Amino acid sequence: MAGAFTTGRYGNFGTGEYGDLEATVAAVLLDEEATSLSLEADPARGKLREPLMKLMHLLRALEYQGVQNQLVRFRDLDGSFS
Numbered sequence: 001m002a003g004a005f006t007t008g009r010y011g012n013f014g015t016g017e018y019g020d021l022e023a024t025v026a027a028v029l030l031d032e033e034a035t036s037l038s039l040e041a042d043p044a045r046g047k048l049r050e051p052l053m054k055l056m057h058l059l060r061a062l063e064y065q066g067v068q069n070q071l072v073r074f075r076d077l078d079g080s081f082s
Contacts (some may be wrong), residue, residue: 001027 004010004027005019011030029081033039049057052065 001031049069 001024004014004023008017008020008023010012010023010027013026014020028034
């Protein structure tokens, strides 16, 4: 994606000018990792969310409401927390 932004070209897309949005969007949408079904099915591909971000998203999804004026303290992200 960075290469398409810098060169302004991705395959037949883009004008060749630095920062060409057409080339950048084409690079994002047509990249092999975005279009390959075999890569999508591979469980070893992709990134895992950070444990704290995963926990925060869970708390938001459950509409967690803490006690007023009291911080939530996390002791151990792979075990207990309070």
